[in-house]
Amino acid sequence: GSDVGGKVAVLDPYTCIPKRSRKYASECTEVYLAKQGAEKISEDFSHFKNLEVIWFNANRLSRIENLEANFRIQEVYIEDNRLVSLSGLKPFKFLRVLLAGNNQLRNLDKQLAVLSRFAFLRKLELFGNPVAEEPDYRLRVIYHEPQVELLDQSAVTGPERIKADEVVPNLDKVSANRPKPKKPAPEHSLIERACFREAKEIRERMKREEDALLNKQSFTRAVEVSSALLPKRFLAEFRLDPAKNFLKDLAKPSQLEKYEMRPLIEKRAGKPELNRE
Structure with a gap:
């Protein structure tokens, strides 16, 4: 079980029996593996x-x-570790004693849900964990685990049970109605932010190109609609590339505008036909 050569120390049950044999292992009912500096539990259990x-x-x-195969375990002494969860206890359906003080157990509701499966649990210690600092910790444990008789080295009394029955159901209602805090938006890495920015630029560029194409199509359609009214000699250059022609002639009257202006100019000039003079 000791930490040798920088390897992770493991709790080895075979160190608790005189001979490393499966027969001895199957007959063993108790292992003492305290103070080994271990971080893991061996699969040999x-x-x-x-x-x-x-x-x-x-x-x-x-x-x-x-410890999934060890369903006969009734007593667990696991104080002074770094436990963050009790879920590994689930196979121990005959659990009577759990001493888990001075660990790192949080979220009392979550731990109570695990403990509720142990109908024979009589002795429980959770002091020295963050869960023990939660509001009404003792009353909540007494209410949700009525099978427990000794909690944190103090016997559960009749008046405590009565108070728990009065107080805890209302606490649970308040907790259920309290709005859950919104999760903060996830932090994006520099690469992700660059990708989002590039995607946005691509979308904007595609929109500009679509708008330009729509304008070109609209202009072409307008010329086609007007073609019946225009003399044939004016239409040839429009049909070649109307958008290009439109840009080229933007600074001077277009052929269409000249055609529409001609009768007005002839009327002002008093001539039926206009020449270059």
Whole structure:
């Protein structure tokens, strides 16, 4: 179980029996693996199917793992570790004692949901965890885990149970009605922001190109509609490239404008025909 050569230290149940054999392992009912400096639990616990008591206190465990086969475990001593979750206890349906003080357990509601499955749980310790700092912690545990008789080294009393029955249901209602805080928008990396910016520029450029194409199509359509009214000699250059012609002649009257202006000029000049003079 010790930390050798920089490797992660692992709790090894075989160190608790006189001989490393599967027969001894299957007969073992209790392992004492406290103060090993371990961060992991060995997969070899699957060979110890008759375990009832485990002493894992004063290690560096952040989670309870590799104990799915050990459903007979009734007592867990796991104080002074770094536990962030109790979910690894779920296989222990006969659990009677859980001492998990001085860990890093948060979110009392989440932990209570795990503990509710243990109908035989009588002794529970969670002090020294962030959950124990939550409002009405003791009353909430008493209400949701009525099977517990000794909580944090203090017997659960009748008056406490009555108070829990009065207070906690109203707390749960308030909690259920409270709006959940909105999650903050995710932070984007520099690469992501550059991609978003480029995508935006591409969209804007495509829109400009679409608008230009629509304008060109609209102009072409206008010329086609007017073609019946225009003399043939004026139409040839329009049909070649109307948009180009339009830009070229922007600074002077277009052929269409000249055609429309001609009768007005003839009337002003008093001549039926206009020449270059």
